[in-house]
Amino acid sequence: MQLLNADFFKLSRSISPWTVFILSILSAIIFTASSHYVSIGSLSLEAASGTLSLFSETQMIALLGSIAAGICLTTDFENKIIENAVSGGHSRNTIIINKIISFFILIALLYLPYIIITVIFAFTDTAFSGFIPTPTLNILAGAAEQEVTAGLLGKIILISGLSLLIFFSQLMVSMFYMFLFKKAVFVIAATYMTSLILGPISSLNDTVHSVITYTPYGIDLSRLTLEMSGKFVTKSVIICLLFIFIFYLVSFLIFRKAEVK
Amino acid sequence: MKEYILEAKNIFKDYNGFQALENVSISLEKGKIYGLIGQNGAGKTTFMRIIAGLSFPTSGELYLFNQSNQKALQAGRKQMGSMIENPSILGYLSARDNLRVHKKMKGIKDENVDQKVLDIVGLGAAGKKKAKDFSLGMRQRLGIAITLLGNPRILMLDEPVNGLDPSGIAEIRQLIKSLAAKYQITILLSSHHLAELHQTADEFIIVNEGKILKTLSHDKLEEQINKHLLIDCNEPEKLQKVLKESLQTENFIVQPDKSIKLYDFINKKEELSKALINHDIVVTTFTTQEETLESYYLQLIGGVS
Numbered sequence: 001m002q003l004l005n006a007d008f009f010k011l012s013r014s015i016s017p018w019t020v021f022i023l024s025i026l027s028a029i030i031f032t033a034s035s036h037y038v039s040i041g042s043l044s045l046e047a048a049s050g051t052l053s054l055f056s057e058t059q060m061i062a063l064l065g066s067i068a069a070g071i072c073l074t075t076d077f078e079n080k081i082i083e084n085a086v087s088g089g090h091s092r093n094t095i096i097i098n099k100i101i102s103f104f105i106l107i108a109l110l111y112l113p114y115i116i117i118t119v120i121f122a123f124t125d126t127a128f129s130g131f132i133p134t135p136t137l138n139i140l141a142g143a144a145e146q147e148v149t150a151g152l153l154g155k156i157i158l159i160s161g162l163s164l165l166i167f168f169s170q171l172m173v174s175m176f177y178m179f180l181f182k183k184a185v186f187v188i189a190a191t192y193m194t195s196l197i198l199g200p201i202s203s204l205n206d207t208v209h210s211v212i213t214y215t216p217y218g219i220d221l222s223r224l225t226l227e228m229s230g231k232f233v234t235k236s237v238i239i240c241l242l243f244i245f246i247f248y249l250v251s252f253l254i255f256r257k258a259e260v261k
Numbered sequence: 262m263k264e265y266i267l268e269a270k271n272i273f274k275d276y277n278g279f280q281a282l283e284n285v286s287i288s289l290e291k292g293k294i295y296g297l298i299g300q301n302g303a304g305k306t307t308f309m310r311i312i313a314g315l316s317f318p319t320s321g322e323l324y325l326f327n328q329s330n331q332k333a334l335q336a337g338r339k340q341m342g343s344m345i346e347n348p349s350i351l352g353y354l355s356a357r358d359n360l361r362v363h364k365k366m367k368g369i370k371d372e373n374v375d376q377k378v379l380d381i382v383g384l385g386a387a388g389k390k391k392a393k394d395f396s397l398g399m400r401q402r403l404g405i406a407i408t409l410l411g412n413p414r415i416l417m418l419d420e421p422v423n424g425l426d427p428s429g430i431a432e433i434r435q436l437i438k439s440l441a442a443k444y445q446i447t448i449l450l451s452s453h454h455l456a457e458l459h460q461t462a463d464e465f466i467i468v469n470e471g472k473i474l475k476t477l478s479h480d481k482l483e484e485q486i487n488k489h490l491l492i493d494c495n496e497p498e499k500l501q502k503v504l505k506e507s508l509q510t511e512n513f514i515v516q517p518d519k520s521i522k523l524y525d526f527i528n529k530k531e532e533l534s535k536a537l538i539n540h541d542i543v544v545t546t547f548t549t550q551e552e553t554l555e556s557y558y559l560q561l562i563g564g565v566s
Contacts, residue, residue, distance in 0.1 A: 002365060002366055002367065003366060004370040005365040006362050006363070006365035006366040009358075009362055009365055010354065010358075010362050013354055013358060014351075014353055015353070042396060079349060079350070079351055080347065080348075080349035081347070081351075081366075083313075083315055083349060084349040084363065084366065084407075085366060086313070086314050086315055086364075087313035087314055087338060087339070087341065087345070088317060088338060088339060088341075088366055088367055089314075089335045089336060089338035089339035089341070090335070090338075090366075091335055094429055157328065182506045227325070254439075257317055259310075259315065259316050259359060260310075260315040260316070261315075
């Protein structure tokens with residue numbers, strides 16, 4: 001808790017987390033507005049599914065999450081905060097776990113604007129188009145056909161929670177990169193590149209594709225709908241938790257006996 | 262009985278074939294100030310980094326408060342303040358907020374401690390100033406303030422007076438001395454300012470090429486660098502015999518080059534000279550010398566590199 005307190009104290013006084021958070025709010029607004037204008041015919045589907053799709057939560061969390069991992073967490077190596085934590089008697093395992101928790105909270109905050117907008121508009125009569133299959137649009141487009149009940153709210157929370165877990169587990173590679181490279185710029189580049197190249201790699205052949213299926217990158221986000229099955233949820237949660245655990249373990253193995261500089 | 266705060270036993274550190282530390286063994290007593298002296302790359306920082314847990318020895322044992330297992334070392338480090346190479350400072354935060362970050366990391370709840378440590382290091386009026394606007398000297402002071410959080414029992418300061426002006430250096434010296442005297446804090450200092458270190462430390466650890474060349478107390482150092490007569494002659498063994506038997510003194514050191522540093526007869530040079538002539542000793546060097554820590558150190562490591 002001590003390290004977590006310190007992390008959030010300095011993050012609250014730094015411009016960079018606020019900047020990425022504001023960018024996330026703007027993206028969420030632009031993305032849901034595009035969906036609405038597509039549904040009422042004011043915006044063409046081609047225009048929305050082109051440049052505007054970059055504002056989807058899948059794209060923005062990958063981008064802003066990579067940036068957050070770099071400038072909010074990895075700079076602790078450059079500012080000698082990690083060094084002070086080690087020389088101050090915190091175990092390396094505690095430091096890794098603290099960073100993972102901090103990062104999870106950061107990702108949750110980045111995803112929060114999308115969740116809030118989804119929850120607000122799911123209970124209105126506003127029309128939305130699911131012009132690309134992302135959890136936000138799946139909910140917004142699907143909720144219009146459903147009655148407003150506590151069950152709907154529960155489903156929205158479940159989808160949002162599962163989406164958050166998937167996004168976070170995808171970005172867990174940044175923890176590994178952080179303890180490997182210890183430089184913000186490399187962490188940002190490597191994390192974002194990983195999320196960019198896994199798509200094309202996945203379609204190389206069937207073997208690669210079947211392996212990727214058992215990672216958070218292979219979870220089909222278009223299936224995160226109000227009708228998703230319990231089996232899909234369970235399988236996705238297990239894959240994500242295992243992936244998080246594996247990258248925690250790899251980070252620990254790297255950092256356990258590493259020179260802290 | 263001596264109370265050792267930190268003990269290093271036969272520490273070796275190898276970086277891909279480069280021996281950074283070789284068989285380093287030292288014991289640091291409670292309340293004493295230790296000056297770590299060595300050239301760049303001699304192994305001072307590597308040694309401090311091992312103590313701080315930032316690096317691991319290839320072999321050897323480290324004891325902190327008489328404990329050597331990993332858990333106990335971690336617990337021991339909670340009672341340690343260290344500033345190695347550069348202080349851990351966030352430029353976008355004020356001095357006080359920087360201290361708050363470190364207070365939170367150490368779990369310190371005391372609200373007044375920030376101002377107290379800022380006052381101690383002479384930054385009492387600069388608490389609200391952003392650290393990015395600090396001079397190098399102010400950053401050093403803030404770094405020292407951070408190490409003082411949590412009432413440490415041991416302080417490790419790597420080049421703490423870097424960037425400080427002469428009055429700042431004197432202030433930090435007084436601070437370090439008072440911390441050791443008043444609170445019985447053990448302090449391990451490294452500095453290139455040998456004259457400064459000479460005035461601050463109680464004990465000196467001289468390292469060269471990863472090995473400890475010499476450890477000696479301040480008193481012993483004073484003795485070594487005291488005013489003496491340097492005598493070189495054609496028959497060094499005979500000279501030693503004359504000094505012992507005829508002049509009744511053993512207060513001399515034979516140097517590796519067989520020259521002799523004599524700490525007696527400084528004011529009786531005529532008597533000494535006559536004795537040497539009477540014993541047919543041909544003197545080639547006969548001068549009065551007074552060393553500094555720097556000249557002593559350079560002599561020990563074999564001159565200027």
